[in-house]
Amino acid sequence: MNRRDFLRASLGSAAAALAPGAVSARENLSPAPQAVGMLFDSTLCVGCKACVAKCKEVNQMPPTPLGDEVYADFAQDLSPQTHNVIKVFRNGSPQTKDSPTDGFAFEKRSCMHCVDPGCVSVCPVTALVKHPVTGIVNYDADACIGCRTCMTGCPYNVPQFDYDNPFGLLHKCEFCNQKGLERIDQGLLTGCAEACPTGATLFGSREALLAEAKRRMALTPGEIYNYPMGDVRAPASHHEKAVPKYQQHIWGEREAGGTNVLHLSAIPFDQLGMPPLGERSYVSISEGVQHGLYSYMALPAVVLGGLTWLVKRNIDEDQEGDEQ
Amino acid sequence: MSQYQPLQRRILTLPFAFLGLLALIGLYFLIERFVNGMGAVTNLNGGFPWGIWVVYDIVVGTALACGGYALAVTVYVFNKGQYHPLIRPALLASLLGYGLGGLGAIIDMGRWWQFYNLFLPWQMNFNSVMLEVGLCVSAYILVLLIEFLPTVLQKYNAETWLKRLNKVLFFVIALGVLLPTMHQSSLGTMLIAMGWKVHPLWQTLHLQPLLAVLTAFTMGFAIVMFEASLSAVGFRRDPETQLLSGLGRIMVGLIAFYLLIRFGEILLRGKFGLLFAADLASLMFLLETALFAYPVLVLRSASARNSPRALLYGAVSLLLAGALYRFNAFLITLDPGPGYSYFPALPELMVTIGLVAIEIMVFLFVIKTFPVLPRDHKGPASHG
Numbered sequence: 055m056n057r058r059d060f061l062r063a064s065l066g067s068a069a070a071a072l073a074p075g076a077v078s079a080r081e082n083l084s085p086a087p088q089a090v091g092m093l094f095d096s097t098l099c100v101g102c103k104a105c106v107a108k109c110k111e112v113n114q115m116p117p118t119p120l121g122d123e124v125y126a127d128f129a130q131d132l133s134p135q136t137h138n139v140i141k142v143f144r145n146g147s148p149q150t151k152d153s154p155t156d157g158f159a160f161e162k163r164s165c166m167h168c169v170d171p172g173c174v175s176v177c178p179v180t181a182l183v184k185h186p187v188t189g190i191v192n193y194d195a196d197a198c199i200g201c202r203t204c205m206t207g208c209p210y211n212v213p214q215f216d217y218d219n220p221f222g223l224l225h226k227c228e229f230c231n232q233k234g235l236e237r238i239d240q241g242l243l244t245g246c247a248e249a250c251p252t253g254a255t256l257f258g259s260r261e262a263l264l265a266e267a268k269r270r271m272a273l274t275p276g277e278i279y280n281y282p283m284g285d286v287r288a289p290a291s292h293h294e295k296a297v298p299k300y301q302q303h304i305w306g307e308r309e310a311g312g313t314n315v316l317h318l319s320a321i322p323f324d325q326l327g328m329p330p331l332g333e334r335s336y337v338s339i340s341e342g343v344q345h346g347l348y349s350y351m352a353l354p355a356v357v358l359g360g361l362t363w364l365v366k367r368n369i370d371e372d373q374e375g376d377e378q
Numbered sequence: 379m380s381q382y383q384p385l386q387r388r389i390l391t392l393p394f395a396f397l398g399l400l401a402l403i404g405l406y407f408l409i410e411r412f413v414n415g416m417g418a419v420t421n422l423n424g425g426f427p428w429g430i431w432v433v434y435d436i437v438v439g440t441a442l443a444c445g446g447y448a449l450a451v452t453v454y455v456f457n458k459g460q461y462h463p464l465i466r467p468a469l470l471a472s473l474l475g476y477g478l479g480g481l482g483a484i485i486d487m488g489r490w491w492q493f494y495n496l497f498l499p500w501q502m503n504f505n506s507v508m509l510e511v512g513l514c515v516s517a518y519i520l521v522l523l524i525e526f527l528p529t530v531l532q533k534y535n536a537e538t539w540l541k542r543l544n545k546v547l548f549f550v551i552a553l554g555v556l557l558p559t560m561h562q563s564s565l566g567t568m569l570i571a572m573g574w575k576v577h578p579l580w581q582t583l584h585l586q587p588l589l590a591v592l593t594a595f596t597m598g599f600a601i602v603m604f605e606a607s608l609s610a611v612g613f614r615r616d617p618e619t620q621l622l623s624g625l626g627r628i629m630v631g632l633i634a635f636y637l638l639i640r641f642g643e644i645l646l647r648g649k650f651g652l653l654f655a656a657d658l659a660s661l662m663f664l665l666e667t668a669l670f671a672y673p674v675l676v677l678r679s680a681s682a683r684n685s686p687r688a689l690l691y692g693a694v695s696l697l698l699a700g701a702l703y704r705f706n707a708f709l710i711t712l713d714p715g716p717g718y719s720y721f722p723a724l725p726e727l728m729v730t731i732g733l734v735a736i737e738i739m740v741f742l743f744v745i746k747t748f749p750v751l752p753r754d755h756k757g758p759a760s761h762g
């Protein structure tokens with residue numbers, strides 16, 4: 055192969071690797087077979103924040119004060135001290151709960167434990183790991199270098215870095231199953247699901263929760279339904295309530311590859327501040343491009359070989375030229 | 379006789395002292411950052427985890443430092459030996475730029491004392507674009523150090539070492555071409571993972587790596603032209619216009635190709651309407667495009683490419699264009715959702731300014747004491 059041919063070949067393959075379409079994205083990942091999850095039904099949530107208080111108790115985090123007021127938790131959003139928060143969303147003048155116009159609704163924010171998590175894909179040092187059986191996304195502070203790439207890669211802005219601490223770390227919900235707590239492994243529920251008095255936060259396997267969500271979708275508004283509380287597979291108790299006008303959409307069934315935490319609501323999810331996500335996870339595309347590039351550059355090793363030969367030849371030619 | 383020589387000028391000048399002052403201010407806030415945490419000096423938050431430290435020091439800074447890369451490709455891969463005289467200052471600037479990027483990365487790491495995890499094979503996540511960037515940038519800094527070594531050896535007349543080094547240098551140079559291609563394209567891939575938060579005008583999915591490499595390349599050529607024109611003006615040296623006009627031609631071609639892809643993507647994906655949204659993003663896009671288009675317009679004709687002034691303006695425009703492209707994509711038009719906004723705090727800015735000041739001071743010091751600049755054909759470097 056002479057230099058011209060090599061150049062043409064290597065440029066050609068580089069172009070092919072960089073060209074759109076030539077690089078196929080990998081598929082979205084699939085839910086872990088025994089994935090655990092939660093179902094948050096916004097229409098059941100009364101905004102009592104028992105889940106927020108319980109979360110702080112279980113995870114040993116201080117309450118967020120409002121000015122000097124510390125008698126209750128006033129967390130407005132996720133933060134290094136808040137892994138789970140209840141937010142209020144309004145539309146127009148907030149008069150009727152769960153009404154898409156002039157209404158308001160409570161919305162729970164915490165890690166969605168994505169099926170194809172952006173945070174896990176982008177973390178350079180494997181400090182975020184998705185458990186192969188439960189699907190829970192855990193954090194390893196001893197591995198983390200604090201680069202905060204996970205925050206950019208999370209479609210829900212969940213991971214929170216503690217900027218105010220020179221030795222700070224990353225904070226996010228770990229389904230109450232982090233080292234030293236392991237509530238799920240012990241057969242308990244997440245703190246928030248256990249504390250919720252209305253069943254708005256329901257624990258269970260992703261499969262059972264999805265089935266429950268589909269059941270609710272099929273109900274007729276106004277009809278009385280017996281809502282379970284605790285673990286959907288073995289409810290701690292039930293309560294009867296008229297069925298609201300659900301949006302025919304189970305958030306998390308498919309969004310960006312799906313999540314293990316599912317949401318139901320009577321008002322559209324974008325009004326609840328959920329991000330504009332398609333079905334394809336972004337990291338399935340970025341990983342595809344990344345691996346595609348490197349396999350085309352096959353790679354890098356072969357290219358390096360070619361480059362080395364080329365550079366040496368050009369330098370030698372130059373030196374001959376100098377001597378003449 | 380070497381074709382390079384040190385610029386024998388006074389080191390302690392007034393501008394140098396001013397840079398020193400900026401450096402001290404930056405260092406002060408840097409100490410504050412390590413004592414009280416990043417929150418004490420930055421405006422970073424949950425929606426904007428990356429501020430100017432990442433976006434300027436690493437994303438833009440390493441692209442500005444692509445002069446050595448662009449020239450190495452031209453000289454060693456495409457065998458255009460005539461550009462050889464430009465290579466040492468370009469390498470020096472690259473070394474400093476990437477050094478700054480590496481330093482910036484450590485400063486910005488929230489858990490910097492564990493940085494070595496990046497190099498432990500059992501910790502590496504090979505799906506992570508960030509891992510690729512981290513490893514390639516670290517390796518490239520080493521490569522640049524070796525590439526610059528001949529200059530140092532020459533100064534101390536270490537002829538035997540120089541000969542030994544020359545025997546393996548070709549391999550290092552080849553690495554120096556491969557590594558930036560890899561991590562610059564990865565910086566683009568990073569934007570894919572950032573997903574919907576990246577404004578649609580900048581979210582080009584599969585095209586991100588190509589656009590990133592192209593802009594790095596054009597900025598590499600532009601910085602070489604900028605440095606050479608500036609040292610011609612600033613130190614009243616022979617302006618090497620002939621060489622630079624050749625680079626100008628390459629640059630025009632690259633930008634035209636880049637613009638074609640950029641607008642093709644916008645048209646094909648039906649995003650044209652966003653250009654006329656009259657919001658911040660559309661404004662920024664127009665500004666960015668104007669800055670890219672200017673050098674093409676000015677340097678189209680051969681006569682313009684022979685004017686040092688036109689070359690300098692074209693280079694500056696392109697540098698701003700490339701920097702703005704990355705700032706726009708990673709920061710200015712980034713939208714992580716309601717409730718989040720970011721503008722750098724003054725101390726945060728001062729840290730970056732201080733680091734850049736240090737970079738320039740080291741550059742000036744090295745070209746005045748080491749044989750970096752091409753020999754001045756006008757005669758002995760005695761004036762000034």
Ligand code: SF4
Binds near residue numbers: 191207209210212213
């Ligand atoms: S919501 Fe964010 S932090 Fe939680 S698993 Fe998904 S990507 Fe990771």
Ligand code: SF4
Binds near residue numbers: 199202
């Ligand atoms: S901040 Fe920590 S967990 Fe997040 S991506 Fe960086 S190393 Fe991984």
Ligand code: SF4
Binds near residue numbers: 099101103104254
């Ligand atoms: S405990 Fe249940 S009802 Fe109360 S705020 Fe939390 S989710 Fe809503």
